[in-house]
Amino acid sequence: MDTRTKILVTAMQMFNERGYGATSVADILKAAGANSGSLYHFFPTKQALLVAVLEAYRDGIEPMLLAPAWEGVADPIDRIFKLLESYRQRLVNTDCFYGCPIGSLALEIHEPDPDVREMLAVNFEGWVRHVKACLDGAADRLPAGTDTLKLARFVLTTMEGGVMQSRTHRTLEAFDNSVDCLRDYISKLTKEGTK
Amino acid sequence: MDTRTKILVTAMQMFNERGYGATSVADILKAAGANSGSLYHFFPTKQALLVAVLEAYRDGIEPMLLAPAWEGVADPIDRIFKLLESYRQRLVNTDCFYGCPIGSLALEIHEPDPDVREMLAVNFEGWVRHVKACLDGAADRLPAGTDTLKLARFVLTTMEGGVMQSRTHRTLEAFDNSVDCLRDYISKLTKEGTK
DNA sequence: ACCTTTCTTGATTGATCAATCAATCAACTG
DNA sequence: CAGTTGATTGATTGATCAATCAAGAAAGGT
Known part of the structure; x- marks a missing residue:
């Protein structure tokens, strides 16, 4: 893995785990095993690195x-x-520490x-577009x-709302409750739609 | 207004507008017109000030x-x-910059x-408790x-999910869409309940 | 008047921050 | 081989950070 990728992947992980502001450039460099000159060779500023991270998330959807x-x-x-379940699994795997990286960054950056x-x-648009395609497929x-x-x-x-509460309470309950309600709503819609 | 309150109110506002990490103690002191010694006389650490701010939010619900x-x-x-509408108004008044202070802090602090x-x-519990009381009143x-x-x-x-998206898109659409769906869901529940 | 407690002042500390820079190294090109 | 570009090194910069501290002012009780 080349240095640029190593820095990018490390930043991706650390921004997710600690947030953007709480992650120092020095932290990233240490974890990635790179020097500050290398980082600033590829990314003009810390913020440009954040943008690159967000591009990577977009491309990774x-x-x-x-x-x-x-x-x-x-x-x-x-x-x-199943998509919502994958976020649930993320909460389970991290004891409700980490949820949606995009959502966390969206509310951190004021x-x-x-x-x-x-x-x-x-x-967000990419995520929504794929879900919309599912709904259109079930029109x-x-x-x-x-x-x-x-x-x-x-x-x-x-x-996002479920993840936020579950992270705060360190319990799956609120996330599960929210998905349950959504499931109930959509099932009411499909009952109405096929009636 | 005494110094403690002045510091607390200023911190409340700045944590909401810029986030906790992005607000420096010096920023708060300057805006509040106080000296650092005063702040640390009343609050042992910046974090203790954050806790006091959160207590103020709790008491202000x-x-x-x-x-x-x-x-x-x-x-x-x-x-x-009407409660949801008050959050909508908050978005309107700030051009979708500021939504729910608690939600922002909840996702910022990792x-x-x-x-x-x-x-x-x-x-969150206080907020939910009051909404639950409404629902119980409509049992x-x-x-x-x-x-x-x-x-x-x-x-x-x-x-929270609606506010997050509206803040990110700088548009009321996602918030309004979310509230619309919730309204539709609850109206389906009440139709089912009174049938 | 005197003492005690509470509060305020503001300079200062050492740590940490993002970003810079000259120097060197590696890889490719003609 | 010579020349050029791209990548890496790591010490360094000045700014900014949260927190400290000694000194003194204000307030209240006796």
């Missing part, structure tokens, strides 16, 4: 997030809840430069005229 | 948040959506000392055996 979550799952509605805010938005089961984009955003809302 | 939002609103379900995490959790309209605590958490999830 399909291969790293969706592909594993949807392996062997064809039904579009099932896929939505006055983001346009580049950063834009990349955060792009990540025959949903009430006619259902706004699938709106509903896809609500799925993201459910995930 | 009823008088500062709910009372204004619920003025002249008696119906418990209406109250829930490895919180127990005191901080506990106070964040207490704030006759909800399906028998509805888990009102679970549903109250889902209301918080909707608010």
